[in-house]
Amino acid sequence: MPDPMRIRAQAAGDKTTVRVLMAHEMETGLRKDASGKLVPAWYIQHVSAKLNGKVVMSAQWGPSVAKNPFTQFVVHGAKPGDKVSITWIDNRNETRTDEATVS
């Protein structure tokens, strides 16, 4: 099971800033290990963000997103106490979903 994400969702008026830090290697498939063999690509392909169960943002990522990816976005209309949930799927079909409460 992959490590959990760290999610913060802070409301300021109508705007809520959501910051997500995921734990993932994000291997590009271009790097070689010590013995000269290519390290196979392993990266997050899909990310989706839900506010109270409704998808508000989705993303597709290539392998050039940095290791342990950080992402930030601003969502309207969230109130303190609302639930923000983030899901990612990588190219090995591993997936993880984590949830945070808007504060």
Next chain:
Amino acid sequence: MTDRREMLQRCASVATMLMAAGLLPATARAQAAAAFNSAAFEAKNMADVMKALGASAPAPSSDVSVHGPDIAENGAVVPLGAACTLPGVKRLLLLVEKNPNTLSAMFELSEAVEPNIATRVKMGQSSNVFAVAMLADGRVLFAQKEIKVTLGGCGG
């Protein structure tokens, strides 16, 4: 007795493997395979990315902005942001011109989300980076910025 025990263990492990491979992730995999635009992510330049996404050639615009450092000391972690001041942005793209594959990230936004996103990317060398905004009315706009990458930790 040991043979039988081994046999049972093997049966159990095969069953768990089948479960893992076949049942649970099947729906997730189908969705991912259907949706992931590998053509766009394998494209080598911006024109090919736009072609793969079925979009017209992007026009430079001051309404789109790309945020990032002027000099990135570590190419493995370069903070990049894309923003657009116009309403009706459907997609925001971040591209790095001289990476092996140009497209880094593609964000699809609903109306509840502001067209202002940030993430971190890897950069192989100093390069132009682009933020591309695709609007609901079909316009495709971009902004660019040059980021110098200092490799080897000399700090410039």
